[in-house]
Amino acid sequence: MAATETFYDVIRRQGITRRSFTKFCSLTAASLGFGPAGAKAMEQALETKERVPVIWMHGLECTCCSESFIRSAHPLVKDVILSMISLDYDDTIMAAAGKQAEAILEETKQKYKGKYILAVEGNPPLNEDGMFCIDGGRPFVEKLKWMAEDAMAIIAWGACASWGCVQAAKPNPTQATPIDKVIKDKPIIKVPGCPPIAEVMTGVVTYITTFGRLPELDRQGRPQMFYSQRIHDKCYRRPHFDAGQFVEEWDDEGARKGYCLYKMGCKGPTTYNACSTVRWNNGVSFPIQSGHGCIGCSEDGFWDKGSFYDRLTTINQFGIEANADQIGRTAAGVVGAGIVAHAAITAVKRVTTKREKTDA
Amino acid sequence: MSYSETKAADSHGEQAIERKSVYVYEAPVRIWHWVNALAILTLALTGYFIGSPLPAQPGEASANFLMGYIRFTHFAAGQVLAIFLILRVYWAIVGNKHARQIFYVPFWSGRFWSEWLHEVKWYTFLARQPKKYVGHNPLAQFTMFFMVTLPMFFMVITGFALYSEGTGRDSWEYKLFGWVFSIFPNSQDVHTLHHLGMWVILTFVMVHIYVAVREDIMSRQSIISSMISGERLFKDEEED
Numbered sequence: 001m002a003a004t005e006t007f008y009d010v011i012r013r014q015g016i017t018r019r020s021f022t023k024f025c026s027l028t029a030a031s032l033g034f035g036p037a038g039a040k041a042m043e044q045a046l047e048t049k050e051r052v053p054v055i056w057m058h059g060l061e062c063t064c065c066s067e068s069f070i071r072s073a074h075p076l077v078k079d080v081i082l083s084m085i086s087l088d089y090d091d092t093i094m095a096a097a098g099k100q101a102e103a104i105l106e107e108t109k110q111k112y113k114g115k116y117i118l119a120v121e122g123n124p125p126l127n128e129d130g131m132f133c134i135d136g137g138r139p140f141v142e143k144l145k146w147m148a149e150d151a152m153a154i155i156a157w158g159a160c161a162s163w164g165c166v167q168a169a170k171p172n173p174t175q176a177t178p179i180d181k182v183i184k185d186k187p188i189i190k191v192p193g194c195p196p197i198a199e200v201m202t203g204v205v206t207y208i209t210t211f212g213r214l215p216e217l218d219r220q221g222r223p224q225m226f227y228s229q230r231i232h233d234k235c236y237r238r239p240h241f242d243a244g245q246f247v248e249e250w251d252d253e254g255a256r257k258g259y260c261l262y263k264m265g266c267k268g269p270t271t272y273n274a275c276s277t278v279r280w281n282n283g284v285s286f287p288i289q290s291g292h293g294c295i296g297c298s299e300d301g302f303w304d305k306g307s308f309y310d311r312l313t314t315i316n317q318f319g320i321e322a323n324a325d326q327i328g329r330t331a332a333g334v335v336g337a338g339i340v341a342h343a344a345i346t347a348v349k350r351v352t353t354k355r356e357k358t359d360a
Numbered sequence: 361m362s363y364s365e366t367k368a369a370d371s372h373g374e375q376a377i378e379r380k381s382v383y384v385y386e387a388p389v390r391i392w393h394w395v396n397a398l399a400i401l402t403l404a405l406t407g408y409f410i411g412s413p414l415p416a417q418p419g420e421a422s423a424n425f426l427m428g429y430i431r432f433t434h435f436a437a438g439q440v441l442a443i444f445l446i447l448r449v450y451w452a453i454v455g456n457k458h459a460r461q462i463f464y465v466p467f468w469s470g471r472f473w474s475e476w477l478h479e480v481k482w483y484t485f486l487a488r489q490p491k492k493y494v495g496h497n498p499l500a501q502f503t504m505f506f507m508v509t510l511p512m513f514f515m516v517i518t519g520f521a522l523y524s525e526g527t528g529r530d531s532w533e534y535k536l537f538g539w540v541f542s543i544f545p546n547s548q549d550v551h552t553l554h555h556l557g558m559w560v561i562l563t564f565v566m567v568h569i570y571v572a573v574r575e576d577i578m579s580r581q582s583i584i585s586s587m588i589s590g591e592r593l594f595k596d597e598e599e600d
Contacts, residue, residue: 228529233526240421243427245417245424246413246416259416269525270547270551300545305549312411323552324552324555327556328563329559331563332559343570346578
């Protein structure tokens, strides 16, 4: 039975050598920013602790989080993660289906009350009593609440579960709602991104299973270790930003030289994520390195902030699309014209008043 | 407040016109005003170029630091503005009553609103004569509160919050002003609002300069020179 097995037992059973196991521990400890002792502690924990059951549910989503997760760069990471957590339920990739699959939820709820992790990919739509996302014959929102009741903690995978993402973009007809607005009484870890970086996902899971507690979260509920700095802060093109060297249009000289993409609407300066350090696909590249600005996919409401290619945000409240500068210039122009008109009237008034006075 | 009356006859025996002057703006208020004006000018200019940078600089990145200098100037001017704002708040507490005027609007006072209305009429050419005020007139007080005092605090708070994005989560800026990001989780919104704040203040500056010049000519008291000498000079003898 999985409950009596330790992580290490499972890892060995999967045919992973002790050597690879040690390598994984030091690699993960390094990526989480721990010292040399961290790897040892991690090893110890994996050798003695019981596996943590994980229930992975899918609401309104595109499965890009799962796609990212299963591509976790280091093959070893994938192997270990998929064996080390006891992924008891994931309707997208599990073998069981139908009633068989749903029975696992009931079983986990009873057997591991308060001990399992609920990983949620996507979010529940609340409009029409949640009818826009039916899962196993009932609205997803009900299933989510039901499984959240006895969970130890909830991981909100991706921008959907964390912020709402594209299905919550204006006008949000299904009223898609991020997890933390639906579940209020459980600790929630937001791992935003569309999708989040694979190593970030496995890193978060490893942290929880290793230490039996949640990583330190920031003000928005994101793990500090991956989301405390902006793309901009660690961007390799940052020297060009400070030098004032920008790509002015696609395919210009600056674009070829790898100048800063700030003017092309790069959202790096307002996006908190680990792309510029961890990068993607086994550390091969990330959007900016490939010559395209960051679109800010791990930020709240990134679909509703105007074009991906404009530096200044579109402000929709004004009815017509405009940005801060257009609004400001218009206001300044109107006021300026007002001042000129006012000054003119003042002058005319003054002359006429004087005339009246002299007449009198 | 001391009235100094000058009643003098010149050598030809002609009596000069009587003028009353009052000491209104104390030195700290005047210094703050001009430092503030300079800081706002610097901040608006550099801030605009941070949002819409100048054309790309040629040469190696190592030989250029234009954006760095612009941002440094912006941050330095911002720190100066913030410190002077704190000093100004201090002076509002210990200074004379005119030093307090731009920090509140007496919503509760019926007289304030009737005089406010009179000022509106004066500016819309419906009233023939403006009233006399030692400090700011009610409309000026109202406008300054909503277009300078509040926006300045807003700009300082959002400014330091944005600055904390660079200085990091352990910085005092983040500890003090990080709560801004609890209200606006996406700092892009804070950037936009900070940008709009600039336009609010710039619009005020336009109106402020125009009205100061106009009042200096049209009204019954000195305006521009008062912010240099601190003395408010009344040009006529009539009551109110």
